[in-house]
Amino acid sequence: xxxxxxxxxxxxxxxxxxxxxxxxxxxxWVELQDSHDAYYCIVDLHAMTVETDPKLMxxxxxxSAAQLLAFGISPEKATLFVQSQVPAxxxxxxxxxxxxxxxxxxxxTQFKDKSQKSGxxxxxxxxxxxxxxxxxxxxxxxxxxxxxxxxxxxxxxLTRDIAERFNSKYGKTFVIPEGYILKEGAKIFDIQDPTxxxxxxxxSGAGLIEIMDTPEANLKKIKSAVTDAxxxxxxxxxxxxxxxxxxxxxxxxxxxSIKSLELEFDGKGYGDFKTSVAEVVVEYxxxxxxxxxxxxxxxxxxxxxxxxxxxxxxxxxxxxxxxxYKNLGLVL
Ligand code: AQP
Numbered sequence: 652x653x654x655x656x657x658x659x660x661x662x663x664x665x666x667x668x669x670x671x672x673x674x675x676x677x678x679x680w681v682e683l684q685d686s687h688d689a690y691y692c693i694v695d696l697h698a699m700t701v702e703t704d705p706k707l708m709x710x711x712x713x714x715s716a717a718q719l720l721a722f723g724i725s726p727e728k729a730t731l732f733v734q735s736q737v738p739a740x741x742x743x744x745x746x747x748x749x750x751x752x753x754x755x756x757x758x759x760t761q762f763k764d765k766s767q768k769s770g771x772x773x774x775x776x777x778x779x780x781x782x783x784x785x786x787x788x789x790x791x792x793x794x795x796x797x798x799x800x801x802x803x804x805x806x807x808x809l810t811r812d813i814a815e816r817f818n819s820k821y822g823k824t825f826v827i828p829e830g831y832i833l834k835e836g837a838k839i840f841d842i843q844d845p846t847x848x849x850x851x852x853x854x855s856g857a858g859l860i861e862i863m864d865t866p867e868a869n870l871k872k873i874k875s876a877v878t879d880a881x882x883x884x885x886x887x888x889x890x891x892x893x894x895x896x897x898x899x900x901x902x903x904x905x906x907x908s909i910k911s912l913e914l915e916f917d918g919k920g921y922g923d924f925k926t927s928v929a930e931v932v933v934e935y936x937x938x939x940x941x942x943x944x945x946x947x948x949x950x951x952x953x954x955x956x957x958x959x960x961x962x963x964x965x966x967x968x969x970x971x972x973x974x975x976y977k978n979l980g981l982v983l
Pocket of ligand 1: 660661662663664671672673674675676798799800801802803837838839840848849850851852
């Protein structure tokens, strides 16, 4: 039996991914490449929905590739590519926009949140149509499974709705994808404001644990993470959001269950617990950062992997696009 297909993407919007990107998404990417036909893409076109600097875009795209490889994405097992190198994404994106209702798109909470933060004058139309481009990213590959963090659930639902609509109106064209969202740790919160998701675009960056940050900087940040009232290390997302977030992070990286961590730190204070979280995070990330820095020294190698990936991705994407155009009655 042929393997099920997986696709996911990540934006090159920062000099480093953060722990939320890894635990919510990329960790699953690495696991799924062993059992699935995996396509992973650096979504640079999505990154253009906010202000970008051409020099930074190039650098961040390559840094993204280096981090993904350092995390364990293997070019032998998975197809790793850059979205803009596969033109079918834009082409199907337009079709998706023409199939989506304005009201339907207006309900996307990520757009509402981000546009509210930046204001109507600076919010770009591309930010509004982003979920339709994301639908194209997914549907082009006849994807079965989309591993993402909790924040992307609504976009996956929209993709399913558009695909079902297209299939029933124009004939079966797309596989209906399913989200692959973890039950625990699918949302990692800012360590300075544990009510907000850890996000690259978060204010000061003090609440972000960044993969490419030095071990010393991350150690310091985690030791200064906000905690909650009381002194008991116990998972309670409502009453103790700070400690609960740190417990999720510790558990995901150390492999220890939350229950066993609660027992281990029973009777000890928040200080001991935060020191342990800091050590676990720093030691986990240390070799990944070193590997990414080493890969960045060899730009031709990174470019070759990405070009090979784009070629392979195009051969799948072009077939879907052709079938879509055919079903829509376009003259080929
Ligand atoms: N805090 C998070 N917890 C769990 N998963 C998360 N993801 C992002 N933040 C968290 C998941 O990471 C994947 C890639 O995300 P993205 O690069 O597409 O951007 P995003 O979701 O918009 O992440 P950011 O950090 O908030 O970026 P900016 O600030 O640039 O918008 C996705 O699967 C996402 O679910």
